[in-house]
Amino acid sequence: DAKTTQPPSMDCAEGRAANLPCNHSTISGNEYVYWYRQIHSQGPQYIIHGLKNNETNEMASLIITEDRKSSTLILPHATLRDTAVYYCIVRVFGTGGFKTIFGAGTRLFVKA
Amino acid sequence: DGGITQSPKYLFRKEGQNVTLSCEQNLNHDAMYWYRQDPGQGLRLIYYSQIVNDFQKGDIAEGYSVSREKKESFPLTVTSAQKNPTAFYLCASSSGLGGNTEAFFGQGTRLTVV
Numbered sequence: 001d002a003k004t005t006q007p008p009s010m011d012c013a014e015g016r017a018a019n020l021p022c023n024h025s026t027i028s029g030n031e032y033v034y035w036y037r038q039i040h041s042q043g044p045q046y047i048i049h050g051l052k053n054n055e056t057n058e059m060a061s062l063i064i065t066e067d068r069k070s071s072t073l074i075l076p077h078a079t080l081r082d083t084a085v086y087y088c089i090v091r092v093f094g095t096g097g098f099k100t101i102f103g104a105g106t107r108l109f110v111k112a
Numbered sequence: 113d114g115g116i117t118q119s120p121k122y123l124f125r126k127e128g129q130n131v132t133l134s135c136e137q138n139l140n141h142d143a144m145y146w147y148r149q150d151p152g153q154g155l156r157l158i159y160y161s162q163i164v165n166d167f168q169k170g171d172i173a174e175g176y177s178v179s180r181e182k183k184e185s186f187p188l189t190v191t192s193a194q195k196n197p198t199a200f201y202l203c204a205s206s207s208g209l210g211g212n213t214e215a216f217f218g219q220g221t222r223l224t225v226v
Contacts, residue, residue, distance in 0.1 A: 032211045043116075043202055043217030044155070051212070087154065091211040099170065100145060100204070100215050102155035 003027065004088045009107040012082075018075040020106050022088030025069045032091050033064060034100070035073045037084040044087060044102075047073065078110045115139065118203050118218035125197075125225050133188045133221045135203035144186035145204040145215065148172060155202060161186055190223065197225045 005023040012018040024033060032051050036044040048055055048062045050071075055062045061074040075082055087105040116137045125131045137144065143162050147155040157170030161180040175194025180186055186205075190197045200222050206215040 030211055034214060036217075041200070041220070041222070043204075043219045046214045046216065049212075049214055091213075099157060099160050099168070100206075101157060101171075102147070104154040 003031075003090050003092065003101060004103045006086075006088050006103060006106045008104065009109065011109045011111060012075075012078045014080060014110055014112050015077055018073075018078040018082065018108060018110070020073040020075075020086050020088070020108065021070065022072070023070045024088070024090055027068055027090055033062070033068075033071050034089045034091065035060070035062065036087045036089065036102075037082075038087065038105070039084045047086075078108075080110050080112060083108060083110045116203060116205055116216055116218035118201075118221050120221060121219065123221055123223045125223070127225055128192045130192055131190050131197075131223065133190065133201055133203075133223070135186045135188065135218060137184055137186075137205045137216075139205055139207070139216065140183070141205035141207045141216075142183070143206045143213075143215075144180070145206075146170075146176070146178065146186070146188045147202040147204065149200040149202060149220075158188065197223060199223060 032049050034049040035047040038044045048060050050062045064071045085105040085107050087102050089102050119134045145160040146158040149155050156172050158176050159178045161167035177189045202220045203218045204215040206213045
C-alpha cells in the first residue's frame, strides 16, 4: 500500500519556484520521507530525503511539517528540464527490513 | 563508473515463454529491488532482497521469481504464469538496512510479450 498522497499534476512557470506537496499522515517515527523524479522512460532519480528536519541540497529543498504528516519539495528555480513525474515515498520497515514503496506521483509541467 | 546496469533495454518474447531480466550493481549495496511500471502508473514492488540468498515478496510477486546468489546480481524471471507481463521493469539497490539510505535505479527494461 502506498503511504503517501500527492496531487496528480501541477504546472509551474519557468524560473519560478515549484512547490510539490505530499501527505504521509500514517508515517511512523523511524520512517524517512524521500523524493524521486522520473523523466519519461528512464529510471527514477533520487532528489532528497529527510526525517524531521528541513533539508537542502543542490537540487531542491525539503520542508517537513512538525507533526511529520506532510512535506513539500521545493525546486527553487524551475527549468523546462524539471518537467517530470515526482514521487514522494517513505521507506517502510517490514519483514526482512526496509522496502521502498512508491505512490502514483505528481506530474510537473514547467512552462516557458 | 559505479551504478546499476539492466539489460537488455528492450526485450520481446512470445506469450507462454519465460524470460529473465538482468540486473547488476557495482555499488557494493546489500539491498536490491525489482519494480514494475505500467503506462501512466507509479512503481509497484515485485520482490526485494536485503542480503545474499534471501529475498521477500513485494506487492505483486505472483508470476515472477528471483534469485540472489551474488551480492551484485538480482535477476528477475517473468514466468508464463504472469498474466500481463508487458511492462517497464526497474531494478534498484540501496546500501545498508536502515531507512536512511536512498535507492539508486537502473534505466529499466521494457518487456513486450506478443
